[in-house]
Amino acid sequence: MSFSEREKQEINGRSGSGTVKILLVLLLLAAGAYFGRSYLFGESGGQEPQATAPRAPQAPVVVLHRVERADLAVGREYVGRVEPIQTVSLRPQVSGEIEQVHFKEGSMVKAGQLLFTIDARQYKTTVALRKAELAKAEANYDRAVKYDRRLKAADSRSVSASDIEQSESDVLQRKAEVEQARATLQLAQIDLDYTRVTAPISGQAGKAFFTKGNYVTPSSGPLTTIVQMDPIRVTFSLPDRDYLAQLAAFRSSEAVYDAAIRLPDGGLYPEKGLRDFESNVMDEETGTLTVSLRFPNGDGTLVPGSMVRVEARPARSRVVAVVPQEAIMADGEGDFVYVVDEASVAHRRPVSLGDVVGKVSVVLSGLEPGERIVLLGLQSVVPEGKVAPVEATNGKGGKTPAELAQESDFDLETLETASPDRQAKDVAGGSN
Template sequence: MKCKIACCSALLILMLCLSPFLLKDVYGREMPPPVVTVLVVEDQQVNPAETYVGRVEAIQAVDLRARVQGYLEAVKFREGAMVWTGDVLYVIEQAPYEADLAEERAKVDEARASLKDAQQYLKRLRAVQSGGVSATDVETATNKELRAKAVLEEAKANVEQARIELGYTTIKAPIDGRIGRTTFTKGNFVGPESGSLARIVQLDPIRVVYAISENQLESLNPSSNTAKTSAVKKCPPVFMIQMPGGAMYPLKGDLDFIDNQVDPNTGTIAVRAVFKNPNGFLLPGAYVTVLVKCENGSRTPVVPQSAVQIDRKSRYVFVVDDENRVHERRIETGSAIEADWVVTSGLSAGERVIVQGVQKVTPGQIVKTVNKGEEAAN
């Protein structure tokens, strides 16, 4: 029995001593390098567009208001029609204001007559002053003449005010544009407290307002001397509009305004582009998609979206060098073109990136590569 136990113990010790050698083939064997699909990066002629949500705004908009009160005698426009500067739109009853003007003109004539009497009386006093007219009488007559002059000037001012108020009974279009619905129709009593009678909005040209981030500001501001703005000077941005239904607006716009401060709540900056709108197709208040792109395009590296990974820091790709070693490369991307990303920095034409099998690799690892498009042959 003791001999059997001793033999078992010796066999166990021998197995423990040989176990590293016995397991080496299982765990120590070198695994073959993973097979990945790579794509050689190429520069492509691209003209990607940055897209933003924009809102259409009228450059000018006017609310028509009554400046005098009275009954509406006429509404001289068709709702929704185009009106032009100087067009008569409303007429408020004029008879009371014409009567006021006539009354004030009569007061002017009366004041002129009173002034003439005062001047003649003063002239007579001065002519006979040496014959016994007192200085007090002359002074009183002089003051009477001055008061008559003041009354005449006041009467003239009242005539002008009456003429202005009569003019206010005719409400004209102050700008060219499309007029909306009328709040009041013929026969209604209106006045300064009535609020807006109708609204005119200028349609041509018209502007679109949208917001960009601080990082995108340089791409629109060619006045600074950064690398991005140097590129902007060579290839100025073009502004286009996509309608909600997907159709493209046929006319291009021009940069009109960049705000002078960043909104602290959103971290964005307001930008305005102006578009010609001869047919009135763009209406204030509408939301559209603003597309901003380079006028002529440029040659830029483009990679499939499947090759681009993202983490908390940024986007990155796995690059395979000439020795088939994997390297992690941080990149910056621009716009998406179908299933590809435009790479703005971090990659150059001729480099190989992994497009399939990224889950198999880690930086520094050796891989076996298959060119994209040759997978079936292998």
């Protein structure tokens, strides 16, 4: 079988084209294998593999708190009971029928005001009788005195010594009878006065337990009660710990608390309380001391026996440096905080702490007002390491340092685990 020249050229051309395609595919595979090895094992041109340089760690984001001085003489609330300073239970002192009730039940009465009248006829008659007895005794005394004078003026030869002694004795006896009659008259007058029952104090009268026509005796029970309404007393139980904290103030004669009253309806009583007295014994069962305050009560808003809330703020201020308890850490060496300087470097600072009040601790030494300490993000702080500080703000003006320390708009766990960019965003945005 023979081929023409043209057919031979076409066959040779097809064979050459196929060979070229195969060679190109092999070259591509070889190049892919080479560069893939270099990518996986870090090989380049037969040189030794090189380690990739690690990225520099970013400074952790922390929320700062600026140390300030705060007045920790904060007020506290106690449950108080309203009590009258004086309470009088009026009882009859003589027996008799009630003629008249002169007051309206529940009304305000004044000291000396007539409240009840008891039938006084018997007692008036008794007074008249005692007056007559007194007059008789006085007449007998006058006669005895005159007789004694005549005896002593007579000639001593005509009067015996025994007569004079008897005369002097009669004078003394008649004088005693006068005194006795006068005392008996006073008793009768007192009984007569008791038929008019008057108010011994000013206050609010209660119910009249006996009315007109009832026969009463000293054993009949009270006629009515009167309670003093103005001023009035409010007592509350002070825990022994609070008492010891204000012991110096209690030992003085000055006010211990600036006290106000919160009424049951939530309203604030407009008058301020004054120091009245404190109990001289501590309740052994509750460990509390009874404290009494005196309040003006001209309009009768405070009713004896009612319960109120006593808002007592120490009268003496207590300005000290404080830090939130969240910012304090402790280890075997003691308590410490992280202080951040102007170069954003966190320094470990040991501190000496005092009392814990609410959510803040009193700083006795180790910090000065104005210094910045780490409040949130403590777990990410490295001593003498850089931090990315953010000032703590909550957008609520007018708060004291102690109040700001008690408020936190940030989630500490989320803040510490989030990325630095996310931390800065969350801190800047807060919870709003």
